[in-house]
Amino acid sequence: MDRLLAKFRAPKTGNPHLVRIQRRDKIIALVTARLRLIVALLFIAGYAWMLILPTIPTETTDKIDENALLPAQINTQWNWDEVHAADRYLDQLEHLRDTNASSAERALYLQTEFLKLGLDASTQSYTFSTVVGDSTGVNAYALLAAPRTPGAEAIIISASWQSRTGEGDGTLNLRGVATVLSMASFVRRYSHWAKDLVFVVSDGYLDGMQAWLSAYHGVSQPNLLADNLDIATSVVWVALNVDYPGHSFSHLGIFHEGLNGRLPNQDLLRSFRRISRQTGGSPVILYDHIDNRDNHKSLGMLGSMLPSWLQTPILSIPQVRKYIYHASNVLQHANYQARGIGSGTHALFHKYRIDAFTMYALPATGPHGFHTLGKVLESTLRTANNMLERLHASLFFYMLTSSDFSLKIGMFLPSVICVSVAMMFHGLGIWTSAGWTQIAATATELEKSKIVVARRIRPTLPVLAIMAMTHAVGAVLFYLVNTSAIATSSFRQVLVGLVIATLPMVLSANPKVASAQQDEDTQATVAVTLKALNICLASTVISILSVLNFSLAASLAVLLGVTLCIPIPSGSSAKWVAYVAYSALGLGWLAIPGEVERMVWGWQMLGVWTCPIVCMIYTPLVLQAVIVCKLT
């Protein structure tokens, strides 16, 4: 360190300003001379950081930041009478299921049951039309006006008709609905509610709740036709979503990712975890991932990915098992967050500033049932009822590695930022060197060894035009995939992908682009300039996204980070390989069966950004790399 400082230390004599300028030049020279090394180190640091995310020493989720919540500090009143009531509701719901009751019949039944309890109840029918298919349904909802309060605030307790198991593949959430009904009959006996309680049984998986929430908040959506609600709406801070698809359950799982990567305040999840453990006596897990560290046979997908001969020796190390368990949680989180569609019905609440999560009763043969779930739900309701103000402490940016441990934003954000910075340095490096050229040392009075450099023009405008063009192509692609002709036909999707993949060839054949490739002594090539700007743009996009949707930014960092930065091979056949590889990277998603349909559905139904981001940002960025490849 001393030596390093001595290097920059000003000599005792001389003009201090001059010394400062010299010192600055020295530092710049030092950095630029080692730019490749710095970029490489940043890349390695960034990717390594992502890999070790599951092992970073983490914060436990014991501490509750909001003092008003007071979780698990009540004696619950939910008892076997309520369990019996829930069982009776379940019988009737099963009867409705077995008789193939229509949405309207189900909603009518639910409305009648709510009315029998003395609640204000109503139904709402809705129709969504998207290019990948329409969906209709009828929601049922009820309002318990809290005694002694003016009814300006509310808590929502919801269950969707279809469980999140299989993401709406038809598994029904009958026990969840029965729990909500029984809870409605239970809570009206108490006068300690400070907020109105709204019970919602939404039809379908996500569509019903989307229609209900839009109507509740007076938000209109062009492709949605829904009835207005018959209850006066008020401010909602917290919503609890119940999902109980099985016969009994062994663990309660937390699903918390919202649309576009939004997360609920972690205090809510922490309270739920504490309540579930202390009041309900049920273990809490993240998602449906059971912590099976005692049993190496079932360590999930990650464990089984290892070759069989390696499994026993490696999996016998406890740290490895812990890593695998945490990593599977982190991967699942990244999957939900990056896709933007969220992990359940609760996902739809977050954009209205409602903290919501799904308590998922993991199907098992036992030991828990309505008794545990009801107690946990009652206690969580009481905790939400205690709130004097919205959950506001900055516990919105976190990553759960298990239900017990979480990473703060400072622990995971730098990984993506490292990659982004590396890309930015690399891009700026290319940009700078594109502005200079070596000229032959013609002047004889100069020393032979001296390299002489001169400024040259960078063709910025044509390059920006090319970049704008790729994004315009992206916009066209976005329009095309949102048409029913393409969204529903995987053949046409592949066709569109192939057409777009040929566009760089058409572009490079354009005489104007070809003529832009002038004398390299006076002007940098289009390819080099494009590459520089492309990498800089990609880096900027990743940095910005990292605070909005970390997992999406991390996915882009993995997909684009090194791939955009590596030099284009020089051989002609290698170039073609690169061309095809880049095209596959940028347009390959069009060929994944069902992926386009899912993205389009998410965009048109729920307003998930994934489709526009992929079409208008990700694909154009890779297309620019393809053009670089073609022009080099």
Added chain:
Amino acid sequence: MILLPTLCLLFLTVAAVENESFSEDVALRTLPDGRVATTFTFNTILEKEAPRDPRTLFDDQDESQHYTLFPLSLGQVLREYAVTELHLTLNAGKWDYDKWGYPSEPDVGSGASLWTWMADGAPNSIDARWSGLRNALAGLFCASLGTLDEQRTTSPVIPFAPEGSLPDWGIPHRLRHASLASEHVCTENLTPFLKLLPCKGLSGIASLLNPHRLFDADWHGMGIHVLWDPAVGVQVRMTFQTVTNPLRAGNIRKEDWSFRSLFDRRIERVCPVASSSQVSVGLPSRGMYNLKPEPHHITDNMGHYDLTKDFEPMDVSIKWKNAFEYLLEPITPHPMPISFRRMLHGNSQDRGQLVVTLDNHLDNAIDILYLETMPWMVQFYLHTMTVEHNGSVDNTLLSNLSYIPPVPHAQPATFQVIVTLPAQAHIKLSIDVTKAFLRYTEHPPDAQRGWDLPPAVFMPLDASPLDAKNETLTTYPRGKRIYSSPMLVDLATPDFSMPYNVIIFSCSLVAFLFGTIFNLLTRKWVVLKLDGEKEKEE
């Protein structure tokens, strides 16, 4: 020894007869949804007296206030500020008009609400007296009425017309009205209320006012109403209304009630100074029931008990034969002429939309006066106001619009419009609003749950004639105020839980920006020659 208090009592009674009288009354009725509405009314009349003329406020001598039954502490306040008419209500809960019908006492808006008529022309301004009155009542009733300041005071004359008469002194009378939706009502407000009664809470009907049970009711509210009638005198009407839910407790499936179950008390003795003391019970029109004891007389489906005659400790109870079942259909005919909902849509912190839906349940058109006294935090864009009638826009349904715009940081808006509701119509009135950005000192130091907006007031106007054939419609009260529930609005709020992070972060940013620019502006630019390589080149 026993004779002495009795003699005093006798003397008091005699004194009261001279120019003061006190009567008490409690009415109970079972509501269609199984709840029980109770209204306590305590009337004290100061006969042949008139309110104080404000022009005499600075005279040395006011008339002596020798009251025996009339509450002295309230009387002093009334004379000090020369109040002609006063209405103070402190309510908790949401009055569900669609299920419960019209309340016996019309002022049921949530929170605290105060409105007075005072004569102008006094040496000190009406606003100064209004401010003094607020603070005096705040002290008297332990309520935060002091915060009903200029930012909440309005003067909507039409819906708040005087209940009594205004003396003709040749000077105009003015209305001052303010409400505070976030005020909580509890036992600290009941204690001073009871102190104003001649028998306190010790005997008579007032002994039923047991705070443990009253404040557990689904809805409860107290009111003090002072008005003047030239034929009678100055009248103080003190009311306490509750809506209790007998079906709430445990697994009871019947809406049975008794004084014991509702108030955990019974009437042990009468108030000796009460000139009349009456218990009325609404006789339900459905089901088989048993009312005990037998009413003394029955009028208009009401059983009456006169406590002043042959009194023995009393516990009225009503028991049903069959279990209660909630109605699965709305009540017909609807208990109200109109239903309404008021909502604030939009989840952003700067814009929103106020939506009011109105349903006319009558077979004839009806005019509704709609009043908003909106704090300046929420400002209307009047040009965006639209009315949809059964789905299509029809702005002709609005008339007589008057709007006093708000003054930011100072004065609320008063918005008043007459809406014509065609027969059986569903009307949706919407108006875009902007939410103000508050100065940071304007945020209260409490937990930030949002800002309570006062209830809107709807008032059916008598203009539309009633259908004489349809007798059920004639039972609709006309020209009475209907209160919506208050709303909560989210304004842009800094995160006060971490001010230092914010201060440090923003200060660093400002220092960095300022420092850089200041440095560039004040630096002296000189040409420096780098020695070494450059010199060699030369």
